[in-house]
Amino acid sequence: MGNGIDQALSADWPYPRLVAHRIGGKLAPENTLAGFEVCGRLGYGMVEFDAKLSADDQIFLLHDDDLDRTTNGHGPAAQHTWQQLASLDAGAWFDARFRDERLPTLAQVAARCASDAIAANIEIKPCPGRDEITGRLVALAAKDLWRAQKPLLSSFSFEALRAARDAAPSLPRGMLFDALPDDWLGTVRELACVSLHADHQHLTQHNVRTIRDAGLRVLAYTVNDPVRARELAKWGVDMICTDRLDIIGADVVG
Template identity: 70%
Template sequence: MATGIDRGSSAPWPYPRLVAHRCGGTLAPENTSAGFDACVRYGYRMVEFDAKLSADNVLFLLHDDTLDRTTNGHGPAAAHTWPELVALDAGAWRGAEFVGTRLPTLADAAERCARDGIAANIEIKPCPGREVITGTLVAQGALALWQGRTPPLLSSFSFDALAAARDAAPSLPRGMLFEQVPADWLRIVSELDCVSLHASHRYLSEPLVAQIRASGLRVLAYTVNDPTRARLLAQWGVDMICTDRIDLLT
């Protein structure tokens, strides 16, 4: 294994069971410092967030390819420079109490993780056509920013982005993201040298979880907002449960 975390499912695992989706779930503007505040408030020790590149190749947090849904900006995120992006309001859409919230950089997120003792799952979220460069720069940035601490778990729906991350920072752990787990999942995760497989909880079953874990992989289920479902997934052996309801899943 090239990664610094043992792939064996019986080996020590450095990440907690519960993961806050997009930093703060539904309690704060997604992918912002306000989400970290919510995590601290509810005792969460791990966040998931989305990282992409500005036009001038600054690593920052945003889920969508466009700015319209979660900021007062418009159009493709990849067409804007960081000075343009950092001037946007990324909180007003979520509520008056969040007016003036700014988009954070990956460095900002690393600083919050260090300050609050929070682990990270960084989803590499490339804009169309920028898969390789985004995977490369996110991995390089994460390697430098989390040096000396529990490494962030990198994940992506993009095979090319995760392959680029593997090549750029082979020591960082990786997890392949699927919605529904495909028949050839083992070939894909083996080629990417993953330590985990991440999938929508709606398509997971107890036999499938057992099969994945028997291969030596850990399992992350997203986005689980019902406590009863979360308990069942944990009974099946799911290692990480990503949720929007950090106020319900404790």
């Protein structure tokens, strides 16, 4: 990497600068194992993905509360058992060549991260009314499934991240925000977070410096413009989460 910013990322921060949003970004069906092929081909060493619970509390990957956009299923995911969810096609919506790609379990993703030596940012994405149980079960599972490098947990849900903290305090946590609220520092300190994750459109050089001066790392999402990625890297943003794995590489962020 070779510049001052990257050299400042000490041994207590093992995560790479670039993070593949929903595993494959816009190059593979999101939140599926197919995205790992893209990550390997384009040299990405970290993935971000969304974890939620089925009706019978199996942990699987899906962004939306409903199944309709990214599978051939219909209705709320939380109303389906894992047996029902496991039969769905989660790839054909993206491209016919991904037909019969399945929704993966957290265990399957953990195994792939281990075999490919890829770090993970697990976004805890509870279905409505299931914040606490989702945070707790995801954290407990992640603690057991990731044996080498610890995954970084994150969530927009304070309740989910608090439950994750209580269930697996040894796992690092990052609070997700859209725009930064006035009380962001109190929130991340209460949850004992190591990082703050924010929409890049609301990040400025000043607030990046303020966040880092508070002892936190910074993740910016979802950055799909190389010029903006380069700017954020110069400001000291630690992780840049992107859909555009094909145009934002190590040569862009230094």
